[in-house]
Each structure stands twice: as C-alpha cells, then as structure tokens.
Amino acid sequence: MGPQYTCRASVPRWGPVKPWVSEAGQLLRCRFGIGSVGGVGSRPNASDHPAGLALDLFVNRATGDALADCALRYRGPLAVKYVIFRQRINSGSGWRQMxxxxxxxxxxxEHVHISFNSSPGGSLASVSC
Structure with a gap:
C-alpha cells in the first residue's frame, strides 16, 4: 500500500471489524499519525460498532477536521456511510448539528467516528489525503 503504511508494525487492536473497515482505518491512522483507535464494541445507542462497521479515531481539533474532510472527500473508495465529529454528522451532503x-x-x-457501508468501496490507491 505504499510508504504511508510504515506504521503497520503497530497494527491497532480494534477487534474483528470488516476487512474494508480495517484497511480504510489503517490507511487513515497512518496518514494522520493517529495512535488511538476504537473499533468493535457494544454501545448503549444504535451504532455500527457492534457489527464491525465503525471506527473511533482519537484526535485533536486540527487533525480531526482534516481527517473528517478526507473521509468525506473519499467516501466512495473508503466505503464511508457517515462521519461524526464535534457534535455534527455528515453523510455526504453537509454537516448537521446533533x-x-x-x-x-x-x-x-475528541474523536472522529466513521461509520462504513456494509460492502467495500473502491481502490484505496485513489485516496490522497
């Protein structure tokens, strides 16, 4: 996958997420230098986490803004369903307050939540953020 994947030596333990979620998460984690990522786990509300279709990437404000922008810009190849950050949600048609x-x-x-589609997107080679 290229030099951005040099951080693969410390593959995160985010549980049994779907393969395309793992690949997209690894790409974003490496590109943005993110050390803490949450994956599969139960939630009190409706969530894609238990199904292995969501990641929480813990970031500061600037990194979160750039990460959210990247995930939305490359929704197709990354198979992104929606992004939540700073009490706002965006499924591709603009941010809405939550x-x-x-x-x-x-x-x-303090984290960007990315929910993924139930099937893979396209080639991650086109993701350039």
Whole structure:
C-alpha cells in the first residue's frame, strides 16, 4: 500500500471489524499519525460498532477536521456511510448539528467516528489525503 503504511508494525487492536473497515482505518491512522483507535464494541445507542462497521479515531481539533474532510472527500473508495465529529454528522451532503448527548465523549468532541457501508468501496490507491 505504499510508504504511508510504515506504521503497520503497530497494527491497532480494534477487534474483528470488516476487512474494508480495517484497511480504510489503517490507511487513515497512518496518514494522520493517529495512535488511538476504537473499533468493535457494544454501545448503549444504535451504532455500527457492534457489527464491525465503525471506527473511533482519537484526535485533536486540527487533525480531526482534516481527517473528517478526507473521509468525506473519499467516501466512495473508503466505503464511508457517515462521519461524526464535534457534535455534527455528515453523510455526504453537509454537516448537521446533533443533539447534546451529555458528555464530550458522547458528543464526539475528541474523536472522529466513521461509520462504513456494509460492502467495500473502491481502490484505496485513489485516496490522497
């Protein structure tokens, strides 16, 4: 996958996510220098996490903005369904404010949540962010 994947030596343990989710997550983690990523796990609300179709990438504001922009710009190849960051959601047609869920974590203030489609996208070779 190219030199961006030199960080593969420390492959994250995000659980049994779908293969295309793992590849997209690894690409984004490496390109943006992200050290902490959450994957499969139960959630109190409806979520793609239990099905292995979502990742939470823990970032600062600037990295989160760039990461969210990249994920949305390359929605097709990455198989992105929607992105949540800073209490906003975007499924490809612009950001919408979300309800206050009561905490910085629940409001996605310190991590970008990416939900993925139930089938793979295209070639990740076209992703250049």
């Amino acid at each position: 309800e206050d869920r009561g905490s910085p974590v629940a409001n996605h203030m």
